[in-house]
Structures are given as C-alpha cells and as structure tokens.
Amino acid sequence: MQCPNCQTENPEEAKFCMECGHSLESEPVEYIPPPNPTWKELCPACNSSPLQPQIHKGVLSTKELLECDYCGAIFQKKESKYKLKDIYDKQCQFWQKYHNKTLSEEEWTRIGKGGISNEEQLILEKKEREKQQLIEQQAAQNDLVTFVNQLDQGTINLTPIPNPPIILKKNETAYLVLGNMALHEPRAVRQTYGGYAGPTIRVAKGVSFRVGSVAARSESHDELRNIDQGSLVLTNKRLIFTGSKRTVNIDLKKIIAIEAYKDGVASQRENKQKTEYFIGSNRSNLTFTTSGRSHTVPFTGPILKAAIQGQIRQI
Template structure:
C-alpha cells in the first residue's frame, strides 16, 4: 500500500507532534499491510540503517492507542508496549539486533546502544558482573604469585624488614623485626589416665540365674597432650626467637633451631638441648604489609610466613 506523507526532521520517538504538510517534500512510502490503517505521525532517522526512513505510525481507538515505528528501508519494526519498544520484525534476519533481541521489549536508549554494537541493560549488567569476577580472579592469582615471591625472598633474607620496638632488652648489634602480642605458648604435657579391666568365668546354674568369678585390675597410662602454658609477646630478632609471657619466657638462639613445623595459626620449633617442642600460636591474628612492583598486600602472619622470616634471619647470620 502506498501512503503519501510529508517529511519531518525529528529524532525523538516519543514526540507525537503531527507532521506538517509540505508538498515540496512529499514522499511515497510503503508500509506493511497490517499497518495500513495507521496514521503517519513523524519521520525519524533509523539507527539500524542510518537512513531517514524511520516513521512513527499511530492508531487510536476508544480502548487503546497503538504506536509503531517502522523503517521503510530495512524493515525494522517496533511496537510500543508501556515504556518499552518490542522488536517485531526486520528484513535481514541475520541482523545482530534480531539474532540477540527479536521479540524483546526494551527501552529506546537500549535499542540505540544495541544498534551501535552494545547490549541491553540486563546483558550489560551481566557482562560487567562477569568481568568483575574475572578481574577478581586475576587479582587473586597475582596476589598468590606475589605472596610466593615474598615468602621466597624472606626465606633467603633478601627482604629489608623494618626494625620494630619490642619488650625485649636487645643485645649488642641485635635488631627486632617482628613483635606480636597475645601469642599463646604451648608445650606437650604428660597426662595420666587410669584404665580398669579384668577376666573371669560365668556359670549358669538355673534359668535366669548365673554366677561370675574372676579377677579385676586397674592400671595408669600416660600420654602427651599439647597444652597452653602462657600468653605473651612473640619476638623475632636477627639473633633470637623470644617469647615473653606472664609465667614463662622462652629464648631460642637462631643457631640452635633444629626444625620448624608450620600451621595455619602459628609455628612449632624444636631446638638443641630441649626435648619438648614449643608451639607459638595465634600469629595469624596479625598481619604485615608488603609492596611488590607497586602492589601492596596485607598478609596474615600464618605459620609459613613466620618460618620464612626466621629462615631469612638465619641466612643472614
């Protein structure tokens, strides 16, 4: 069906002004048959084909007011639904807009963004969310790599730790590099448990009646349990590992350390001339800041970190 209408230079799809007649600019347009009883309201530039062939069609009735936007060049067609616009048709079904959002109802700014290679608000939000997750994974991976480098460099004694104050009276040429309050000192303690047992024979001499004879015995068994001894300040210097508590103090020469075992919340140390292993826990409640290549990390002082610091000081003896 051919419809004559006068061109109007407008780009607002919500502008319902009637097009002024202009015989000098009159064009002959063809619209789908289903829109033949619609009135032409205005002419817009199509954001899909960039031609000035996007027309607004309007059909008023007692019960409704139907609004359609149709491009006579590329066949893109929208039906207004509430505050949104539903993409109902386009000539080229391989068009990106149609493949992604055919029969979807979106806002006009969304359609303009999609025509320029963008996404709907919902899809863009999901994409941003995924990008944020990927970014966080990259940061975590980088943090892990940085942590490995820091631990390696600490263990080799190649990290310049800053001196700190501590409650320990330091010796000549001794410097404290770590001082952690509220650390728990634990040691193995022997615990005795009494166990009883026996043996014997039962004799049944009538239904429901029996007699048991035998011998009973009791014995005491001892085993070690790790028990908290004291709470105090844990200090690492360039010469010693020191614990200053309310009840007990520990002074470990770095040269006397035989082995160390790491835990998530601390470390245990075995040293010369000391049969019992000493456990220092709750170190992970503290943290230390490190900067590597401009990236600063606050790292919890778990056992492997404490061990690396001690190994670094031993390496520099």
C-alpha cells in the first residue's frame, strides 16, 4: 500500500506509513441516496445507509437477506415480501413496531418515508369508522331527546293521519295509529292453600287412618291479563283502543297519570278504578326529522307518553 503523502510502499495491512506516519486508512464517504429512494436504496430503519444483498446457504435451504451496515437491520425474503429479522438496537421504536413483520416492498418504502403499513392503515380506518359511528349515534340520541321533549311540551305534533280507523268528532284530528296493540288490565286471582293437621294411627300392617282436620286459607292478588288485541288511536281529544272484544274511549281531559314502559304505557283516568295498559307500541316505528337529520326508531313507551302528554297540554 503506497502512502499518499510520501509515496513509500507499506504492507497491505498497515494503518500508518512507516516513513512519515501518515494514516493509510481511507476516510468513510458519506452515503448520498438518489432522489425518491426505494427502501433498498435507503434503509427504512435508520434512513442512513442502503441495504446490501446477502446470500446465506444452509444445509436444507438458502436465505436471501438484505442487510444494513449502519443499524444492523436484516430483512429476509419471503416470496415477494420481506420479514424484519434483526437489528442492533432492540429498544428502538422501529424494531418494537415491525420485528417479525412480513411486508411488501411498497410497504417498507412507505414506512421508510414516514408512512405506515397496510395493517396499521386498516386499524386507523377501523378506529375512524368507530369514532364516526359513535358521533352519529350520539347525534341521533341527542336528536331523539330533543324531539321527545318538544313532543311532550306540545310544541310539535306528529303528522296527521288522513284516514284513521275511527269516526272523528268535530274539530278532531288523528295524529297516531298503532296496530297490533294489546289491552291489559289487572284481574284479581284467588289461590287456596290447604293442609292436614293431626296424627296418623296405624292399626295393622299396611292399614292406618288419620285423626285431625284439614285447614285451608285463601289469598287474593292482582295479575295483568291480556284482555284484547287491536289498534290504538291518539287524537287531539281522545285516546281510543279498538279491539275485537273491547273498545276503550278515553277523554284526554280525564287522564290523571301516564306511566311509560319500554313497550307501551299505563293510563289512569277519572272514574276508572283499574289501570289500563296499552302494550306493543315498540312493534311500530317512528320516523322523525330534527336539524335536517332524519331518523327511524321504535315507537317506545316514552315516545307514546310524550305524544299523549303533548296533546293534553294543547287542550
């Protein structure tokens, strides 16, 4: 090896010139990647050095590798993709995110330029969809609360029904018709309990008789019974149930209390001792529009209660 300073010939393994002491080691040349480099031209792990192809031949197989001299990243070819197998710094974020990941060359190039893998993109898109769904669900819930409150206060009405299944009175408008409704009422049910009190006397093998009396007691309680099936009509004056066996005609002015359930309401009115239950409203749907947004929801008991109370407030 010739010294560039004094041209003295030195042994090949010499690090300094024997004559003048000048360093014989060549200075490292800074790597300048090409414009818009691929992942092979600029290691995606460190962005400092190109990847060098290596072939490792084994007894049973041959491995095609790409290695980075700067950070020690090793990528093993898996068909048309590459798997990150090793790196010097196992604590670095790149290794924590992508070790043992098998990705396409397009993905490694994208990651090297600050992007993410296809899997990460799918996760982000899923989270964004879930976030958007939560926003829409919350908006729908807020719209429903606003609508029900306005309905309850009587500031808005449901759309009038043009041909209701009842004969309307003068200045009466039908706002709601719910089919497949059930009328329930409490009915008294009596149960009798009996028991024997007294000793048993045995007079022979297999023969015995009892001495004593039978004590009995009776209890009564109410149970809800299905009285009839039919339609429930709400107008600006009345709440009417029409069934095959029963017709219930309730003047809204005489309603004392309305209790809401998930699937209907219970009504208490003047001169009526028993509460009347109208069940099955949630089998029907309600479509409403608030702030330009349209929603369709089951016609639950709380909505039915709000509709009835809203008409009562307008009387």
